[in-house]
Amino acid sequence: MIKFVNVSKAYPNGAVALENVNLEIEKGEFVTVVGPSGAGKTTLNKLIIAEEEPTEGTVLFENQDIDAFNSGQVTRLRRRIGMVFQDFRLLSNKTAYENIAFAMEASGKSDEEIVSDVPHVLQLVDLQDRMFHFPGQLSGGEKQRLAIARAIINQPEVLIADEPTGNLDGKNTMEVIEILKKINDLGTTVILTTHDQQMIKAVGQRIISMERGRVVGDEQKAQVKL
Ligand code: ADP
DSSP states (O other): OOEEEEEEEOOSSSSSSEEEEEEETTTTTTEEEEEEOTHHHHHHHHTTSSSSSEEEEEEEEEEGGGGGHHHHHHHHHHHHHHEETTTOOTTTOOHHHHHHHHHHHHTTOOHHHOOOHHHHHHHHTTTTGGGTGGGSSOHHHHHHHHHHHHHTTOSEEEEEEETTTOOOOOOHHHHHHHHHHHHTTTOEEEEEEHHHEEEHOOSSSSSEEEEETEEEEEEEEEOOOO
């Protein structure tokens, strides 16, 4: 589904973020990319959503070269990929319900769809009791679960979570991971990045290790039922 072929990325200031990265992510996988700060994890994600382009090599989405996409194709690509960030990026003057409704309106969904889908997705992330709370009234873990709900409301095929637990304590981290696993079980490909080696214990499936722009490990973990 997503393929990196000999991908290198240097920023204009000379910083080398990726060096000859080769990897393939299949539909339905749960991939955790782990590595210290500066390893190139965010750059990897930015290349997938065409926010940056490779200096060398090719990034493919369903066998198509993302770098060759025109702006319409980039828009369509981004509709197929949900994003979650460490700092949540919620609209502070909108309730949980409105944050999600807003994302649906932006993609042209009808009022009927909004009224029927928003409560469902809030239930999926266990926030049905927080529907009319503003982000400022939610805990860090609740904010991130709301951000995940918003990211999946338009049913993307891929969910990229860039350090989603960076601001969370252990308990909230586990809750977020459990929700990502649930979303993956429902068929969405999940790409999770983290600098936290401890997290490897909690996540299942495939672990890609990065250091200084290079992939230094790529292994399938046995599925552990928690
Ligand atoms: P990570 O997400 O693993 O912390 P990044 O992809 O953010 O890694 O960064 C990889 C390297 O690229 C770092 O050395 C970083 O300083 C550099 N870098 C990232 N973004 C930019 C940018 N916009 N301009 C210049 N250098 C950048």
